[in-house]
Amino acid sequence: MSPTAPSPGPHTSKGADSDTSSGPARRRPRFGLGFWAVCGGMFLANLASGISSVAFPWLATSVTDSALLISATAVLLELPWLLASLPAGVLIDRANHRWTLGLSHLFRALVAGGIALVLSAGPAPLALIYVAAFLIGSVTVLNENTSQVVVPALVPSSLLERANGLLVMTDTVGGLFLGPWIGGLLLGASLMLPFVFEGGLFALAAALMIFVVLAPRTGERPRRTLRSEMAEGLRYFWSHSQLRTLGIFLGLLNLSSAVALSTQVLFAQTVLGLDATRFGLLFLAGGIGAMLGAGLTSVLERSWGARRILLISLAGNALTSLTIGLASNALVVAFAIASGGMLSTVWNVLTVSYRQRIVPPEMLGRVNSIYRLLAWGPLPVGSLLGGLLVTLSAHLSTREIGLRTPLIVAALIAGVLTVLAFARLREGIWSSDYRAGKEG
Known part of the structure; x- marks a missing residue:
């Protein structure tokens, strides 16, 4: 495939501008209206999700003061x-995108508008808050x-890294x-206003999808059960060594x-001596x-x-945690956190673009979902391990050493992955001659 040609297949969109023209000169590939609509909708939706992240817990505090319930x-x-x-x-692979x-x-x-309507009449029951949060999370x-x-389907293959970078941004x-x-x-x-604003943002994001024009899918997909299609996606993922x-x-x-993050608040308070305002600046970094x-x-x-x-x-993630x-200096920590945020984002943009190139369009939804499961699944386990490491090491030595231990362990994990990747991974995106747009 040409490095500047749009990805082939039944999903190629009218919104993706080709890099060729009828004249002798080649046009520089660019984003079409459809991509900008998806990007704009994603920005509005993430803005609304950011509001949700503070509005739902805050709303729960109006009903209960239990930390666990909140x-x-x-x-x-x-x-x-x-x-x-x-x-x-599976649903994504079946449905019209x-x-x-x-x-x-x-x-x-x-859902957000419904919560606002309930709040206009009085307090919202805790059960309703839970249901609304779960529904919004599920559809997200x-x-x-x-x-x-x-x-x-919306951008030429050579622009996938730029497109995914914009979406991450x-x-x-x-x-x-x-x-x-x-x-x-x-x-x-007011308690109601965030949900009114949130509902409006989601509605505007929906309206932007009018500008997303996709070519119709070709061929009939055989009718199969949800379980069989999930199993097919898992088999495809596991049999592809680079994806696996x-x-x-x-x-x-x-x-x-x-x-590393499970006890970050305690680390900031005890080791760095930060108050809540300065702790927030670490997230900003x-x-x-x-x-x-x-x-x-x-x-x-x-x-x-x-x-x-x-x-x-990989090496930078290990060095950041170490x-x-x-x-013991907050400025050093802020610089390390900023570096880690940059390196993690670069990793995500490159690997997402790689998946989009090599996975067949009819399988991409399932493979993407497997990655999301792998991304989020370890988080509660890691948080539990971090807390246990602090408790155990603080018991054996001092509290400060206990709070530093999870970060050292995180650095060791990333360091081992770096050595394995350098020594053993040579194919696909790990090959020395891989370039954007070359595979697919």
Whole structure:
């Protein structure tokens, strides 16, 4: 396949501009209206999700003062990534992607609007808050997976890294920066206002899907059960050695991150001596690093190649955790967190683009969902391990050493993965001559 040709197949969209023209000169490939609509919808939806991340727990505090019951709202927003990822992948492969995006945005708008309507009449029951959080989280799984799956149909193959970088940037800016901040401002006015605003954002995102034009699928898919199609996706993933390796690495990297992050608040308070405001700036540093990574990935890949960038990302993650684990200065920690955010984003953009190139369109939804399951599945396990490591090592030595131990363990995990990748991985995206657009 030509490095600048659109991905072939039945999903090729009218919204993806080709790099060729009828004249003798070749046109530079660019994004079409359909991609910008998906990107804009994703930004609005992530902005709304960022508002949800603060609005739902805050709303729960109006009903109960139990820390466990309040934290359950955050759990229910994220739990569908574990429970619904695999069946969502099958539905994505079966369904019309434009309608899936539009209806999932619209459904979340209705749920948020329903909460606002209830609040206009009085307090919302805790059970209703839980149901609404779980419904929004479940449909978010479907929407975000579809947003990744539809990208190869909307942009030329040579632009996948740039396209995925933009999507990661919208996720970071909307979900981590602006959304929670706007949610906090709106909560200062009333409990109902965040949900009104959130519903409006989801509705606008749904309206943008009018501009997404996809070529109709060719051929009839055989009617099969949900279970058989899930099994087919799992078999395909496991039989593809490069995909399997990337997925396992992703799961272990996220496990190490969860180990390191599980007691980050205590580390910031005890070791760094930070108050709540300065602790929040550490997240800001990570977000800025993620934005830089999203913007620089395609440039770095062209200059250094995917293999080198992935190895640097792995080694950099190990060095980041080690630096934080040994540091006592907040500025050093903030720089390490920013570096880690950048390297993790570069890894994600490159590997997502690779999957989009090599996985058949009719299988991409299921493979994407398997990756999401691997990404989120280890988080609760890693958090538990981190807490146990602190408890055990603090008992055997001091509390400060106990708080540093999970970061050292995370560095060791990432370090072992770096050595394995350098010594054993040479095919696919790990090959020295892999370049964007070459495979697929």
